[in-house]
Amino acid sequence: MHALILGAAGMIGRRLVDALVDTGQVGGQPLTGLTLLDVVAPTAPEGVPGPVRAEAADLSVPGAAEAAIRDRPEVIFHLAAVVSGEAEANFDLGYRVNLDATRFLFEAIRAIEGYRPKVVFTSSLAVFGPPFPAVIPDDYILRPATSYGTQKAMGEMLLADYARRGIFDGIGLRLPTICVRPGKPNKAASGFFSGIIREPLAGQEARLPVPDTVRHWFASPAAAVGFLTHAAALDLTRLGTRRSLTMPGVSATVAEEIEALRRAAGDKAVALIRREPDEAVMRIVETWPAAFDTQAATDLGFQADASFDAIVAQHIAEFHGG
Template sequence: MNVLITGGAGFLGLQLARLLLKRGTLNLDGKAVTIDRLTLLDVVAPQIDDARVRAVTGDLSDPAVLAQAIDRDTGAIFHLAAVVSGQAEADFDLGMRVNLDASRALLETCRQLAHAPRVVFTSSVAVYGGKLPPVVQDDTALNPQSSYGVQKAIGELLLSDYSRRGFVDGRVLRLPTISVRPGKPNAAASSFASGIIREPLSGVAANCPVAPETPLWLLSPRGAIQALVNGIELDGARIGNRRVVNLPGLSVTAAQMVEALRRVAGDAVADRVTWEREERIEKIVGTWPAAWDVSRARELGFESDASFDDVIRAYAEDAAVKL
């Protein structure tokens, strides 16, 4: 079987690829199906040395590029490629092309091949917005307050309809904010949720651009990767016609994140965090829900991290940071 990861050169894409290569199989319909080929599609070539890996580079919204990546042997697709929230807000055309046009083109490629692969589409808390209840329910109305949120919401609806028509066997996983990501800050409005932990642990000051009491819904990279695998292996009959799953996470405030850092790494590290608010970031992050009803997700086998302290320790272990 061919497995495709869009955004295969990104952080989550590479982590997912390494896990799939280590496993060598996916459990589909009660059977262990061998991954013969892992196709990584992105605008740049990923750096993985494995004979099973095939890199396809190019514009994801180009049907000719997608035709190189998807064939009738493609039984599982992880659609992770996206322009992040802040960048999609700053560059409307880019966000529409990558977050919406590419998703539609991918689904159309699958429809034309008529092989109905399993497709995991990663969505976001950004599909919600406005005045929200204390806990967001499965049936809480979508009301995105950013172009990124709108693009993700449309992608969710498209995948649900293509699944209803039998063109794909789709499932939408609404990811909490991923923290702690390694590497450098990016253009995502949520980038600080990693930066206020990652930078202080490396000896660098970091600013938190939102008020200390600002709540966030978080999931570790390890938890996100496991959720992606669970999502593709989940029997479509168990999902039914509700193709969207709100994933479990941790509801913590920015202040609680820094206090966890203090407990894990000490005062000197936590004191490297400054608190200068930025209206642009607060305007976006302030529309996101802080807590979800994830009872259905747990029934489907998805789990959250035990504590944010554990998230910090896991990051330090993966990044070889001495605590």
């Protein structure tokens, strides 16, 4: 099977490429080729028994989607997106990348007679908005409180309609907030959830813009990649009309994050967290829900991390030699 990854140079995209190449599998079949696209050219991996194309592409430009699928990939991972903070700050960019590019992709698939790939679309918890119940079921109303959430919710709706019409076989995964996100902070308003673990572990100060009581829903990078590869191999007739699912995660407060950091790296690491309340971040974070009933996803075999300690341990193992 040939796989296309849109957003292949991103943090999850790169790990997904590694996972596909390492296992030599995608969608339960041997991997026979890869198309890797992103706004910057992704690195072409070694060891794929077939063609590999790794190119820079702006999928919000008309024609780019047609070029993206010219090798007729059987599995398409659509991870390309502008993150929440950036979509809120730049109205045009958010709609162009998060909505228009998604629709261009779906339309490009529709235009090809007899082509019916599997599309794995990454959505977000930001499709939900307040007021929230304590635990949010999969069938909770999509009432996004940000432009990013609006764009993802619209993407979910398009996905469901195109899938219902048999244009492709589609599934949307509402990823938990990825933690610990490695590397530099991006423009996601959720960035501090990773920063307060990552920076202290590297001996650096981290800013905490929200109170300790803020609760959130987390998955490690490895768990996120696991969701994507599992989705690609899943029999999607099992989804019924519910095409987008909240992925299982670890529910933890900022205080619980900090205690996990303390258990892993001691008081000295925790002392590097500097409290700097930020109203703008708090206003966005307040619109995010904290805990979910993900029985549907669990029944379909999607697996969360074991605990927040396990999330921290995974980051330490990868970046600090265990």
